[in-house]
Each structure stands twice: as structure tokens, then as C-alpha cells.
Amino acid sequence: MIYQPVTVPRVSRRGLLGGAAAVSAALLTGCGPSADPASTSAGQPRRGGRLRAAFAGGGVNETLDPHLANLFNEASRAKAMFDKLADYGPDVSIQPRLAERWEPNSDLTRWRITLREATFHDGRPVRAVDVLYSYARITDPERAFRAKASLDLLDLPNSRAVGDRTLELALKRPFAEFPNALAAFGAYIVPEGADSFERPVGSGPFTFDSWQPGRSLLLKRYDGYWEGAAHLDELEYLISNEESARVNALLAGQVEYAHDITPTTARTHADGGRMAVVRMPNSTMQSLAMKVDRPPFDNRDLREAMFLLTDRQQLVDTVLAGSGQVGNDLFGKGYQYYADDIPQRIPDLDRARFLVDKAGARGLRIPLDTASVASGFVEAASVFADQAKQAGLVIEPALGNKDTYWKDILNSGVLASYRSGAMPIETHISQRLLTNSTTNATRWARPEFDARYAEAVSSADEATRRQAYGDMQRTLHAEGGFLIWGFADFLVATAPRVGGVSADAPANTLDWARFDKVWLG
Amino acid sequence: MSLPRYAAGRLLLGLGQVAGITTIVFVLTEALPGDAAVVIAGDHPDPARIAAIRAQLDLDQPAWQRYLDWLTDLIRGDLGVSLISQRPIVERLADSAAATLLLATVTLLVLVPLAVALGMLAARREGGRLDRAVSAVSVALYAVPEFALAILLIAVFGVRLGWLPPTAFGAELLARPAVLVLPLLVLLARPICTISRLTRAGMLDALRGEHVRHARRLGITGSRLWLRHALPGALAPVVQQLARTTDWLLGGVIVVEAVFVIPGLGTALVDAVSTRDIPTVQALCVLVAVTTVVVNLAADLVAFRLAPRIGVVR
Numbered sequence: 001m002i003y004q005p006v007t008v009p010r011v012s013r014r015g016l017l018g019g020a021a022a023v024s025a026a027l028l029t030g031c032g033p034s035a036d037p038a039s040t041s042a043g044q045p046r047r048g049g050r051l052r053a054a055f056a057g058g059g060v061n062e063t064l065d066p067h068l069a070n071l072f073n074e075a076s077r078a079k080a081m082f083d084k085l086a087d088y089g090p091d092v093s094i095q096p097r098l099a100e101r102w103e104p105n106s107d108l109t110r111w112r113i114t115l116r117e118a119t120f121h122d123g124r125p126v127r128a129v130d131v132l133y134s135y136a137r138i139t140d141p142e143r144a145f146r147a148k149a150s151l152d153l154l155d156l157p158n159s160r161a162v163g164d165r166t167l168e169l170a171l172k173r174p175f176a177e178f179p180n181a182l183a184a185f186g187a188y189i190v191p192e193g194a195d196s197f198e199r200p201v202g203s204g205p206f207t208f209d210s211w212q213p214g215r216s217l218l219l220k221r222y223d224g225y226w227e228g229a230a231h232l233d234e235l236e237y238l239i240s241n242e243e244s245a246r247v248n249a250l251l252a253g254q255v256e257y258a259h260d261i262t263p264t265t266a267r268t269h270a271d272g273g274r275m276a277v278v279r280m281p282n283s284t285m286q287s288l289a290m291k292v293d294r295p296p297f298d299n300r301d302l303r304e305a306m307f308l309l310t311d312r313q314q315l316v317d318t319v320l321a322g323s324g325q326v327g328n329d330l331f332g333k334g335y336q337y338y339a340d341d342i343p344q345r346i347p348d349l350d351r352a353r354f355l356v357d358k359a360g361a362r363g364l365r366i367p368l369d370t371a372s373v374a375s376g377f378v379e380a381a382s383v384f385a386d387q388a389k390q391a392g393l394v395i396e397p398a399l400g401n402k403d404t405y406w407k408d409i410l411n412s413g414v415l416a417s418y419r420s421g422a423m424p425i426e427t428h429i430s431q432r433l434l435t436n437s438t439t440n441a442t443r444w445a446r447p448e449f450d451a452r453y454a455e456a457v458s459s460a461d462e463a464t465r466r467q468a469y470g471d472m473q474r475t476l477h478a479e480g481g482f483l484i485w486g487f488a489d490f491l492v493a494t495a496p497r498v499g500g501v502s503a504d505a506p507a508n509t510l511d512w513a514r515f516d517k518v519w520l521g
Numbered sequence: 522m523s524l525p526r527y528a529a530g531r532l533l534l535g536l537g538q539v540a541g542i543t544t545i546v547f548v549l550t551e552a553l554p555g556d557a558a559v560v561i562a563g564d565h566p567d568p569a570r571i572a573a574i575r576a577q578l579d580l581d582q583p584a585w586q587r588y589l590d591w592l593t594d595l596i597r598g599d600l601g602v603s604l605i606s607q608r609p610i611v612e613r614l615a616d617s618a619a620a621t622l623l624l625a626t627v628t629l630l631v632l633v634p635l636a637v638a639l640g641m642l643a644a645r646r647e648g649g650r651l652d653r654a655v656s657a658v659s660v661a662l663y664a665v666p667e668f669a670l671a672i673l674l675i676a677v678f679g680v681r682l683g684w685l686p687p688t689a690f691g692a693e694l695l696a697r698p699a700v701l702v703l704p705l706l707v708l709l710a711r712p713i714c715t716i717s718r719l720t721r722a723g724m725l726d727a728l729r730g731e732h733v734r735h736a737r738r739l740g741i742t743g744s745r746l747w748l749r750h751a752l753p754g755a756l757a758p759v760v761q762q763l764a765r766t767t768d769w770l771l772g773g774v775i776v777v778e779a780v781f782v783i784p785g786l787g788t789a790l791v792d793a794v795s796t797r798d799i800p801t802v803q804a805l806c807v808l809v810a811v812t813t814v815v816v817n818l819a820a821d822l823v824a825f826r827l828a829p830r831i832g833v834v835r
Binding site: 052054058059060061062063070141142143144146148149212213214215216236238239240241242244245248249251252254255373403404405406407410419420438439 | 563568680791
């Protein structure tokens, strides 16, 4: 699961019309660098009004099926109309949602889940059978829903509803982090039998009102929402893949919220007083993936040289235009179980040169696969190539096909641009760093590492798990294949009178792109 | 050659063109790099998931089999089902087509009288002040790329001055005509030049021609001479240029749709290509091809009627 979205159109079209927003900005403000304001005049929460939110989207063939959610706007609409049993908090730890609580048996293979008292928009209560139906639909072998991989360890034939609001989920193997699966991207609870989502019925804070595919989706407040009704009367999603159009519409008062804007836009409009910018830090990991199973990066010294030659601050300043923080070659900065006791790596060119020589790699030409599949990839590749030159390595960026990029870099090449949205550190490890992981882009395969992971997830004791995750991160920091140089902020812009947009929710967590806590001042 | 005979010949040619285009469309979309399953899987390219998507979308069938199935459906008027929405394509494309059609119609309604009138005015005194002014302005407009003009207009009138909505976000286009003003200006910029220049040239030619001189000798003068005798001959080449413009508009002008957020056929095509929604790409290509053939057929017939001597054989 990933939490990605970005693969689809927005980047190419930003390329096509790049600069459109900049022109408006120049005319509007006269263009001067400045700090962020995020100054809103929203005041106290107030009930009422219609918030119009502009997102990039999938076009006329988009769907409202929450299990198919993939793009940013699909994820946001899914959480407006539906709930999961659990979701990611600001530190990507698991927060109970429709599940009030869960309790595993002693060997972690059966989980007893108690649901909250919640109702679907048509008034029916959310019951255990709805959960079982939803998970059966997601894991249907005939279909390819995104959350399937996360829920694959469910043993549904042996799971059962104990009562209306209690169920027991059986697992195929012991798994202490099962709540991570309940919060997986797309693991929404739909009413039993629901298979058509032209007029979705969910249990979320907003009900469906009307929909013009590729153009707009209008939702209304659901007064019976279990967590308390939303502030807004209505929420309208509008679609444009052109960042400049989203920003222009916001500046002209046609929308109140513009999702996913560039740091350049944020900077140019910072002082204009016509928009507030909300930054969500630690949203996107920015990295290079070295394949550790083949030359040249099967050489541990060379990997360490790569870690040491990288000027992370320069990458953050140039590629992310300062909208981000440096990384420490570890995934999940600021997330639960992140090993922040490991000292931050700082550039050491002398030692990097020494290690390059020791690896016999001086002057070695190394192709770096990249593509304009995510913003900043190509720029980062060229900045990094300059940095590597100083340590005696010749990094040669090679532009690939952006449509098939993620599959292409999985098995071929030696070095590739890589990024990831937020997910629990355990999920990152299980999907990318185990011998049998399906998306192991660094080809990291260590039996002792696999064993440490297995030990962690079969332990009911949180301290034991924390210890194991810490050890695994120390190994990765010392000699792993991911060179994680930074974490990009996720930026949204709002009209100054919009309040309640969370600033500490990394992209893909519960509070990101969430509107039931938002109001119009 | 009589008109019906000419029309029949052109119609047959048109059918052949559509048939050829459908084949080319299928072959070309097959040749797009990366199959839909890989694109849909995105940055979570779990091989099992890709295989499942591929099976679900029937992409595991051989290409010729899918081509035959597609062609059979097409002949029955069935454009197929979108890979992404799993819904019939016609259902979703109707709204896009309506938006594009509306914009094209409005543009043409303004363009034709305006450009023809400008061309005629310019032709009244060849080399006169008005003639030079019209030429200078229209050529200057022609020289500005659409997206540059669009961005400039939005920045000035939409954002800075706030006189006009900068985008058509979520608006019913007809209910809020103001959203159409800026896109309309952008769409008019180039055709106004070509059409008015062609009208001017055609008028000057016609006024010098034998037909008009004969009318003059018969004592016909003034607007009657201009409108009834000179204009029809002058319009034959204009009609064919107009066909090209119409065709361009009906295909959905991607840049204008993107900048102004008008969800028309151009946007639909870009979205379909980027999500590898092959059936939708194919349906759109066929739609655009048929439109082109029909519009040009109509234009040729009109031109034939206006000036049969020209012999618009193509």
C-alpha cells in the first residue's frame, strides 16, 4: 500500500504549464521571498457554510468506491464518507476509529474487536457483519484492491461475528501489529452487500449529495456522525490537475481550499494576505535506493561513502525549496518507533573519498534511474550527481518512463530515485525490507534481519517490539540500501477565513485532507 | 460533377478514413509503453497485484482478439467500458462532449461574424489605415501561443483585477456565462487572424474577378454587390479554414481546458492517456476522427455549393 497518488497525471501537466502560477504571483505580489504566514482570520469554530476544495483528480472515469481509492482526492473523499476500524494518528501510530477497542488472544492469532455505536447514512447501525463483508470484498482473490496485501493475513473463514458490535478476526499467523492492517490505505468499512458506489452510503462525517464525475462531488454534513457532526454544512470537491488553476481559483475566491501546492507558490503568496499555507511536515520520504545484492552497492564501504558524501541540507534547500527536513537514512522521521537516538549523519567528504578509494570505485560510472514521476526526482538526481563528483564517483542520471517507473526500478538497475508517503515503520519494513517483500527496491535480504522482524511482530510486549525496531533501524542506518536524504512537507493553501486544517498530520494520516474538523470563519 | 454525386464520393472516402483510423488507433494505443495494469499499480508494483489487475481487465487476452472484440462492439455503437471506472464510456464522456461542444459553438458564433466582418472591412480599402490596423492586431494575436495568452489573461483579469472568474471550477457553464469569457478570448485569438485574413484576400480576389466585374457592369453596386456577388466566392476558402478551426475546437483544446478547468474532451483524453485507460483513449480517438471527417465533409459540400468551379476535390 502506499499512499502515493503522485504517479498519475499531475506532474506531467505541471510540466506542461509550469510557471502559470508564478506569472500570476509575480503580477500579484511583485515576488519577494519571505517566511510563511499561515495567518488565518478564521477565529473560533463556527457552524455552517459550504467549503469548496480543489484537488487533482482522475478525470471523468473516477470512482467513488472507497476500496479503489488511490489518488489524493479519492483518499480524501473516502474518509469524508466512510470510516476504517482504525487510522493513522499524527505520529502514524494507530488510533481506534470505528473499532472502540481490540484485544488479541495470547498467541496473537485471534483479535476480538468491539465496534463503536455508529450508524450508516441510511440509519442502519454499523455491525460486525459489515466489517466481515468489507474485508471479504477487499481480499477477494478475483479483484485487486489496494488494501488486499495488508489484509491478506486475515483468515476469514475462521473469523466470525460474535454479536452485532463484536467480532473475532482470525489471522493466518501471529501478528502483534494487526491494528496497522485495520488502518491500511483503502481498508474502509462499507455496508454489507454494497458493491456499487454511484451513490455511496458510508458511516463517515459527510453524506453523498450529488456527483459529476471529473468535475465535482457535493457532500452534506451527517448529523448522526459518531464522533460529532462536522462544522460545515456542505463540502464540495472540485477537480483540476493544474496546480496553477487550483491556486488561481483560490486567489479569486472560487474555492476555499487548494490541495497540494508547490513550495514556490507558497513562498510567492506568503505575504499577500489572500491565502494561508498549511505545512504538514514529514509527509514524503525522499531517497535514493541502492541495490545491495549486486555491484557496485554490494560493497558496504561504497554505500557508506554514498551516505557520507550527501549534502542533505543542500538537497532540501534546492530540490524541496526549503520545504522539508534532512533525513538520516531512516524511514519515518517523527513516527512512532523512529530511532531518533541515532545521531544525524553529517557530510564527511574526506572519509567518503577514502571509502570510495577503499572500494576501488574512484571514477566509477554509476547510472541513476530517475523519471519525472514525482516532483523533484530529476532535480535531486542532478544535484546529487554534482555532490558525488566531489567524492570521485560519476553518477549518471538516466531518465526512464514515468508510467512504468516503479515496476522498472524494482528489479533492474543499481541506483534509483525513490520516495514514499507515510506508513507505520513496521509496514515499511514488511513491504520493502524482508527477503519475501513484494516491493523490495533495495534488494535487502538478510535472514537475521527477517528473524528480528518476525520476533518483533510476534511479541505482545511493546517494549520488546520497540527494542527490535530500534535494532533493525541501527542496522539499516549503518549499511542499508536506502539513502534517505530528506522529508518533504506537504503543502495546502486555504482562504484566510478557513480554520481547523491540521498542520501536524503527515500526508495519508487521518487528519490530512480531512474536513469534518474544518470551519469557515 | 453534380452535388449528390460529389457528396456520395466524399462520404465513401470518409467511411474509409474512419475505418483506417480505428485500426491505427488500436495499433498505436497497443504500442504505448507500459500496460494499464502496471500504470494502475503505480508505486506499489506488487507482481501479484499487477497480475490480478491484468486478469481483471482482460489484458491477458491476445491483442488481435481484443481488436476484433473492440471492432465488433464499435460497429454496434458500443464504445466499451472504462478500465478505471468500470462503467460504459459513453455514459461518462457525454458530459465532457457537452462542455467541449458548448465552448466550440459559442466560439464559432462569435468568431464567424466578427472575423468575416473584419476581413470585409479590411478589404474595403486595401492598404488603408483600417486594413493595416486589422492586419497588425490579428497577426500579433496569432503570434501569441494559447497558453501564454491564457496565463496572462488569468493573471490580469482573473486574479489581479478580479473582473472575471479565472477558472470554470465546478460551474455549470451556461448558468455562469462569465466563466466562458476568458477561455473564449483565448480560443478566438488565432482563428480571428486566419479567418479575417482569408476573407480579406478572398474579397480582394473576388472584387477583381470576372463575375463581380460583370455584376458592376450591370449596375449593381454597394452592399448588394459586396454581399450577394463578391462574398460567396470569397467564402469558399474561408469555409474550409473554418472547418479546420471547428475540428480543432471539437477535439477539445487541451491547454485551454486545463488552464481554465473546463472538463471537456481534451481533459478526458489527457486523463485517459495518463491512467492508461485504453478503451477510453480509443473511444476518444474514434470520436475525434469521426468529427474530423464529418466536419470536413460538410465544409467541402458547402464550399462546392458556394463555388462549384473551384472543384474541391481532395
